[in-house]
Amino acid sequence: MKQHVLTTLCLIACSSMQSLYAQQIQIAGKITDSNGKPISGVTINVKGASQGTSTNENGLFTLNTNANATLTISAVGYSRQEIQVNGRKTISISLSSDEQALDEVIVIAYGTAKKSTYTGSAAQVKSDAIDKQPVTSFEKALTGRVAGLQMSNGSGQAGATSAIRIRGIGSMNASNEPLYVIDGVPVISGSVGQMGDYIVNTNNVMSTLNPSDIESISVLKDAAASSLYGSRAANGVIIITTKKGKNGDPKINVKSSIGISPSWATKNNEPASVQDQINMLYSVLYDSRIAAGQTAEQANKNTLFRLNSLDWNPNSANYGKPTSSYGFGIHGYQFSTDGTSQWENVHISGKTDGVENRDGKYYDWNKALFRTGIFNSNDISVSGATEKTNYYASLGYTQDKSRIIENNFDRINGRINLTQKIGKYLEFGSNVNYAKNKLIGMNDTRNTGTNYLYQASNLLWQMYWPTDYKTGNEYTARYGSLAYNPLYYNKEWENSSKTSKLSAIESLSLKLLPELTLKTIFSYDRTEVKDHIYYSAKHYNGMADNGRVTEVSTSIEKLVSSTTANYNKSFGLHNIGLLAGFEAEKNTTDFIRATGKDLPSSSLHTVATAGILDASAYSWGNNMMSVLSRAEYNYDERYFASASFRRDGSSRLAPGPRWGNFWSLAASWNLAKEPFIKQIEEINNLRIRGSYGVNGTLPTDLFAWRNLTSYSNKYMTQPGGGLNNLGNPDVAWEKNYSTNVALEFGLFHNKLFGTIEYFNRDSKDLLQNVPISTITGFGSILRNVGEMNNKGIEIELGSDIIKNENWKWTLSANAAIIRSKITKLYGGRDIVWYDPTGGDDRARFIYREGESSLSFFGLEWAGTDQTNGKNVWYTNDGTDGDFIFNGKAASYDYKKAKQTIIGNANPKLYGGINSDIDYKNFSLGLNFAYKIGGKLYDATSKDVADDGYYWERIHAAYFTENSWSPSNTDGTYPMVTGRDLEDVNQISSRQLFDASYLRLKNISLSYRLPNEFLKRAGISNARVFFNGSNLLTVSKYKYMDPEVNQFGTRGWETPLAKTYTFGVEFSF
Template sequence: MKRLKLLLVCLFTVVTCTVFAQGGTVRGTVTDASTGEPVAFASVQVKGTMSGAVTDLDGKYSIMVQSGISDITLVFSFVGYKTIEVAVNGRTIVDVSISPDTEVLEDVLVVAYGTAKKSSYSGSASMVRSESILQNPNSSFEKAMQGKVAGLQVTTSSGQPGATASFRIRGSGSLNASNEPLYVVDGIATSTAEYSVLADRNTSTSSILSTLNPQDIESVTVLKDAAAASLYGSRAANGVVIITTKNGSQGSGRLNVNAQLGVSMVPKYFELMNSAEYYQTVFTSYFNTRQKAGYAASDAAIWANQQTQGLITFNPYSVDNPYDASGQLVSGARIIVDTDWQKEVLKPSLTQDYNVSYSGGNDRVLYFFSGGYFDQEGTSPTARYTRYSGKVNVDANVKPWLKAGMNAMYSFSIQNTEVAGGAGASPLYNSLYFPSGVPIYMTDRNGNYILDKAGEKQFNWLNPVSKDFNPLAIPYMDTHKTKNYRLLASLYTEIKFMEGLTLKTVFSPDYINLYEILFWNKLHGNGPAYGGRSERHQTHDLMYTSTTTLNFNRTFGDVHNVQAMAGYEFWHSTREYALAQGTNFAFDFMTELAAATSALAPSSWTSEETLKSYIARAEYSYDNKYFISGSFRRDGSSVFGADNKWGNFFSVGGSWRIDQESFMQNVEWISSLKLRSSYGTSGNNLGLGRYQSLGIWAAGANYNYGPYPGFGHTQFANPNLGWEKQAMFNVGLDFGFFDNRLYGTVEFFNKTSKDLLYQFPLPSSHGITSIMMNLAKVRNHGVELELGADIIKTGDWLWSANFNISSSRDKILDLAGNDDVVMSTTKKIWKVGYSQYEFYMPTWMGVDPANGSPLWKKDNGTTSEFALADYEMQGRATPWAYGGLTTALKWKNLSLSMMFYYNLGGKVYDGLYAGLMHDGADAGKNLHKDALDAWLPGNTNTNVPIYINSNPNTANSESTRFLYDATYFKFKNLNISYTLPKKWMIRTGIISDVKIYANIENIFTCFKDDWKGYDDIDIYGIGGYTQYAETMPLSRTFTFGVNVAF
């Protein structure tokens, strides 16, 4: 009997072992390592198989395995957490804790043609992640970068939705070519050319980068020195901005929905005269002039009233002659028209942004899909930007030795561009200069509206500023629309030959298609002279990049790491343009060209550009302490001269992790300490015409002003024309103290740019005024400091802060023998030894108390004639320092962040204010309230000259009268958010996360000087100069949103 029992026990044991060898069940719970809370919807997979499971709302999982439990390894992953692998070792219950992936992400930089560890990187690069970008809701990521990176200046030249923001990385290194950096999207060097004819016509901008949905961006890396950027060779002199979009990560499919609604308004207006103030100012001038001519006061008053009403084109008072012979307002006179044109034209607007994404994957396939809709109204009547976008990203491990993937982004956008320049056609211009006494709608003598046959109000078309224009009507009658179709894609394969040796090939098409509609109606504005006019502009740009690289990465003897890359890249662009236009439209409601009875001459052109490149990079590290690196690129460009098409660019760099030395091990308060330095060269070919090096002949109908067609020489060839060259030295110290609670970077750089593109003047006998040559030379040098701190990091509280400051100076070293080049349009001077942004204008000396005449500096005295005034250098537009401060406070699920930006020093010329202080030179235009302090016989102690209608004194000409210190401090952004507790989400059974948030952008700005203009100096650009109403003011925006994850 005992033998039978023993036999049964042995048989049961064998059967049991066999069953477990064939399969079994493993259970467990996945929790957050930092909070201890369960992690719902985490992915659990058996390594090397397709078998997997997903945790439930309590973080629990159960997974069937087909092989022996003792042999398997489970892979645990979830979005935002580190992926871990756990060997089962025969267990049936496996509980794990997973940690947030923050630390790993912070140590990885996306750099040229790959990634690098920040702890060992010898170049200068800064990364801004999506969380920081999305705290500033905008049509494009560019505006959200202001104040986030040391050495990066971001200026937004217009409040037009979809407008371009300008980047300057470590100053400006070019005089005539572009100073914008190279933009690289997911490894594709993309174009930032100003394609829009319409935006250029309307003195506005249209950013091609606005076609990228900021919600799809994972990070933006700014490469600042040669070691970081020179691998992009002839296009990297101005720095490189690498945009990395989101992709899939291991874990079960995750659906994310984000919706936000914003309200924008202009935070500050110019203080303009109201109807009564303007009438009195103009009347007083006419009245005094008439009396000086010997007329009686009563006659002078009647004449002055008539002249004032004739100038305004309307009598805003309830009586015919509101001012009497004593120059006082008569009894019973009241204002019946007082239009605040600024507030009528610039009104609150709405912004909507909706995005959906779905992502996930396993160890075989990762995927990310998204779709977005963005709609931003401008604060001016018809300005608007609408974008529909989509993104698909798939990465697959096809075989153990083969990877493949594709990434595609498509967008369709519509931009209605408000006319900013062009005087009368611009609603912005008219909102400043229309007198308040001009009504919006036609009114009778008592101020009552004159209705049409349908009982509707009729627009008033009479005004002293812009004949036959009304800024609240014309924008709806004319059309200024740009439709942009954009496809940006990349397909890649990566072959693994052996451990550490791979071959990667990437093909990337980039297609841009702009269709622009311009229409001027036949009834009012600019159209009646043509019987109505329409233009259709079509621009195509098909670019493609093919890149093949061989990559090597091996570690020898545990201490020697060698990384190398060699490759070939080919880039080509074919750009096509066509114009069709017509006039004399039979019906105003028909805007298609088929309705035009007169066709104007069409136009078209095609241009091509090619860039071939050989690239190489090598890095060596010893014991994770000492690092050296080098890179080389050889570029051949079709743009440059026949004798100078190829250029070589290189960089060398090294870094030393001092904290890893044995003598530092007992210094507990130093967590990290790294010294790094680099030197390298790069080039600049941005902003140069594709055929600038060639001799060009142009055909004309009247050759040499004669009656016969022929060809004329319009450009001389320059076979030696090449790219601008730059050499940069950089040294930096990265540090972290007290367990990296306090960390930062301090850097010094010096870059010299030579062979700058320069229009060299030619004698008039040549028949051509100048030729483009490589002649000039400039230098930029400066220092940068970045500091970060986790001030409080205990329990439920987290308080962090980040601060950066940058200071740089530019100096012109050579101008090809021309010591002084006056830039009359921007009131600057190029002079050897000085900044290229040096203001050059007369010095304002105030007002002559004897007669109210304006005074400017002349020799050692003054002059009241502007033409005789001395021109002097008045200081540079660029600041001596600038930077940002960001602070974030978190308590449990409640977060608050604030961002500040500051600008120290520099000058800015306020041409808008100057236009409003015309002292009567622009009779009929409205005035700033400061003009109420104009010189009068009873008001001689003033800095505002006498007001004279049709004043010949030109007192508002460009001088230091309107030149201000550009120092300011801006409270740029405030964001508050609350994430609903996990336990609430678990109860729903569907939703995993919900975050609600509110955001305020452009809260307020404090200026050092008595700034008169809009609440943002940025619209004046890097050069700090603007004239008239050439740009739409920036807005203050209140945004409310919700993010839901399923």
């Protein structure tokens, strides 16, 4: 009986399962827009179930579901639809565009907003624009894409730090960098590590973030957009949102690319020919002998002595005898002239007394020190989402070998983003990222031994060889004029920096009411940098110490905890949003430096093996607590108003001024919804908005408000200390008062769209070192006394020029006109300061009331006197000078010239142009960046366009071709001389050049493989692509790369390279 019942139940169950299976069908569908063009990324969900999927690039999808199911179809920019399956196995769906849905959803402070309803000034760059460029750090992909954002790529070195300025600069003493926020939490950013104190290099902590993990980047520009971040947002905010899963089956995405950099993006101080160089050197040396009172015959004889490596001092006991201290005779060359004048053509021939005759042969140092750079990137990710779980996990490896030998960057990174719903009301989120970088061989300074661009372009004559011509052995001695054999010495030094970064963002969201959500975030961010530099006893930097090694460890931790309550409610046509929250932040830094000297051998070069030790260690930190709130209101999405308030308290300030209040008010009016605009068919979007608010900036010094005693001094073996810092308890927040007014428009069915925006930023209470009586033991004290102003206009224009089934062409451009000037200084006194980059005080600036914030200060070079080839300087001292030149008082003596403002580094106009063309499965993207106006200061011209100060240096071709001589009296540069040696060494307008340029930053071409071909391999999507970076540059400045640092200066930094990248991406 039991067996009969069991059998009956099994038959009933099987029958039920068979019936259920019979109701399940596989649907194949295609989704297009109103023009019949396939739409990718459309989300298809089964209503009331957890099933779902999305369309591929051809608009196709497949889904297993019930024959009577209802499908919900949704996509950004299109009206939502519900479709009854009704047993159909094939479905074609056409989505109509929704003018309201076309609004871009942007990530803002503590939330998201539709761009059309947002009252602040913000721009967004999506992942597809970032993916198009082969970069190790995402900042470089922003160039030319956001109006008002100025990106400075001052170095093409692997792993170099970029600088971002949003709407000018707002401080003279504190930071001008924006605040970086990742997934809602402020993070450690900038150049981290302390090795810069020793060799002035950069180590960009943001390069630990894999650009392939980024979903979008929002740039917040005005107070309404950024004031919720309070004291850190005066210079704008960059919000990075990392990727999440999308509804549907798990998706595995693989991307791999490899690129080469065979050449620089520009010419870089191309040397003159060996013949021109030796003729110029002969003229300089000859002139110095004439200045010493020698006759023409004596000057000619002694100059040739020096070139031939013979003692040229008539008063020396070794006069005329071989010397190894100078000249090219010791390198296998000999020199002669036909006559005895200063402008003789010098004959060069090879010597025959060694193992090698170098007659007519020269060494190519560029080939030896530079290589074809290689860029390699590999990423794999797994992502997906169900009704309750959203996940994204990735692993990546990137390698960048720059064109300079011994300069490599490696990164390995992993990320897990997870969101899990727990019941109906609770949601848990976890974003964890770990990355390790290794950077070796970095040096962008004017260090004479380890900057290979400087060596190859200015120090290493082609008559210097890495081997001795007499013996064929490796040449280890100094060549002369600070030149050394880098092929030998690069084996005798090490320079590396290792960065590890762990960040974890944990969150809980609780839906207390349908309109009210409570969210708590806890973030842990730790960055550790270990720097290593070693010079052997054979290296000239280590000879005096019998070998030297330095190890530096810097650990930075940032803990952030925030809790916010978000309330959103609609009452008919009224919509309100309220936000309130609390945030606490703790930052700590630990620093350890150990140096060892007198190393036992080159194989044992650790601090532990050194005979002489020196060490120091420090620990410091700061804390912040904040309360914040925001209120938003709109009526019928036609009239909008918002207000925000944040109160910050920081340990960087004394108890009195510790707390600062930061706020904003904003409003906008959507005129397109008004009846009198609706009737105008050509206008589809018309909105005006405005805002006013206050942000702040903290002092960079953690202890500026208190007296500090340093115990780093010693007397004999006894510890000792002294007052290190004279504190000012009244030091307070710098304040930025920001006004913003904008007009947004969309015309002709939104085929033409854009924004015109005016802003004004008054920065007050700026920190300035104010002079005090020296009887205090100090020369100045920090006070809030300065003021400056930034104002300008930003314009963004775009057009969907073509948009049909096969073609889509979108063209956009942006421009920013910004004027930045100093409005108040303590007592109206000027402040003279130097470019802090490069470590060589390469350029001088001045803060002066009424003048630009980046005013170059120096001597005004008038040019060359065509009658005699001498330098001419405008005196600018109110006198008539020694003579009148071009209508102004002038002199041949630079000592009689007065320093003045000689130029402005701020451009008159800058921006970008972007073009995206899609044709069937092909896509072509172009990204241009440009700058018009302003000056750049080229410190290298002191070296390569020298008219006498540096005798045995290589001259650039542009100088030898344009310097004055009896046969070239139209030369724009002065004649070379051996007597007025300091002229070129002055900071002057002679080193200033027009900074305007247009550059094709990136070109991308991709092809998506046909779906029919991919199905056979089980692949849902695949493309092959090509990227080209820095392939075209148009500039008035022809001598080096016109992309300079944030101060408008250039030294011997590594120039940018042309990069050609090929890759493949596929998913399944």
